[in-house]
Amino acid sequence: MELLIQNLPSGKLDYKFNSIKIMPMNFAQILEYMENVPSNPVEKYYFDYKLVQADDPNVDELLLTDLDYVVFFKKGLTVSRNLEFKISTICPIDKTPLSTHVSLSNIKFNKLDDTLLKGLNVKMNGQYHAVRMPTVAQFMKIFSKYRLYKKITDMKLIKLISLFEDTEMYHQKYETMVINAEYEDITLLASLDELYFNSVEPIITYCPECNNRFEREKLKNLEHLLALGYKEDSNEYQEVLNSKERGIAVGMDSLIADFFRSVIENNRLTESQIVPREIS
Numbered sequence: 001m002e003l004l005i006q007n008l009p010s011g012k013l014d015y016k017f018n019s020i021k022i023m024p025m026n027f028a029q030i031l032e033y034m035e036n037v038p039s040n041p042v043e044k045y046y047f048d049y050k051l052v053q054a055d056d057p058n059v060d061e062l063l064l065t066d067l068d069y070v071v072f073f074k075k076g077l078t079v080s081r082n083l084e085f086k087i088s089t090i091c092p093i094d095k096t097p098l099s100t101h102v103s104l105s106n107i108k109f110n111k112l113d114d115t116l117l118k119g120l121n122v123k124m125n126g127q128y129h130a131v132r133m134p135t136v137a138q139f140m141k142i143f144s145k146y147r148l149y150k151k152i153t154d155m156k157l158i159k160l161i162s163l164f165e166d167t168e169m170y171h172q173k174y175e176t177m178v179i180n181a182e183y184e185d186i187t188l189l190a191s192l193d194e195l196y197f198n199s200v201e202p203i204i205t206y207c208p209e210c211n212n213r214f215e216r217e218k219l220k221n222l223e224h225l226l227a228l229g230y231k232e233d234s235n236e237y238q239e240v241l242n243s244k245e246r247g248i249a250v251g252m253d254s255l256i257a258d259f260f261r262s263v264i265e266n267n268r269l270t271e272s273q274i275v276p277r278e279i280s
Contacts, residue, residue: 001021001022001023001024001077002019002020002021002022003019003020003021003022003070003073004018004019005017005018005019005020008020008062008066008069008070009065009066009069009109009110009111009112009199009200010062010063010065010066010111010112010117010133010199011111011112011113011117012063012066012112012117015058015061015062016061017058017061020052020055020056020058020059020062020070021055021056022052022055022056022070022073022074022077023055023074023077024074024077024078024081025051025074025078030078033051040150040153041153041154041155042143042146042147042150042152042153042155042158043147045143045155046143046147048071049067049071049136049140051071051074052067052070052071052074055074059136060135060136060137060140061135061136061137062135062136063112063133063134063135063136064133064134064135064136064139064159064162065112065133065196065197065199066136067136067139068197069109073104076104083103083104083105084101084102084103084104085101085102086099086100086101086102087099087100087102087203087205087250089205089248089250091207091209091210091248092248093207093210094207094209094210096207096208096209096210098205098206098207098248100203100205100250102203107200107201107203108200108201109199109200109201110199110200110201111199112133112195112196112199116133116195116196117132117133118132119131119132119165120132122188122192123188124177124181124185124188124189125177125181125185129164129165129166129174130164130165130166131163131164131165131192132163132165133163133196134162134163138162138168139159139162141168142158142161142162142167142168142171143158143162145171146158152175152179156193156197157178157179159193159197160178160189160192160193161174161175161178163192163196164178202249202250203249203250204247204248204249204250205247205248205250206245206247206248207248210245211245214245215245218240218241218243221240222237222240222241225237225240
């Protein structure tokens, strides 16, 4: 399958190619993935990268945020040929298992605007530093040090360090600066993470049990307001009436936790696929 560059989350349209080739994994590859994917976040990220790079070497020219989507897309394509599937999660309140139908085409990305694509100058640790979204090739040069020395395994931290344009040349300086950030510098790093990497609008699902509980509480509150003399057209009454239960956000990372289970759940057998053999 060809993934067109205009559908990538970065919004970058001047790649030297028009699409990225992505192939779904077959049964043997899924089993190999399940048996060999590392538990260490750094090695797992590299494992996933090599998986899509084998489909198309042009992956190295992508911006880093696009790589994350290509990996996610390959997993989605492996689970469902039409890119529609069910996702499972657990309600954090009452631990109820939840299932939501999702289409990959309905997942919304906030594309990087031209200012972010061109890069920024940010003041941190008392000095201005150039930041930009690195290409996958640029990131992997920095990333190789973390695979070698394994002293940092937090992928969010490593990606933030890679945003600084001079990190490859002055790696220790920028690593120390990010790790030891304080006060307004912490706020700056959180903002950079939000601007450059949190491009996916979360999928919102709702727990039926929590929703029923919420509606019962809302009804009680409305009755209480009426008992206190508030009218139905009052601001207080309308605010409670229009309140909605807060949904549960499901991120891209948790979309496909178990390949084999997800493939089976989204590709049910039909009666015609297994039939008794006639004995003559």
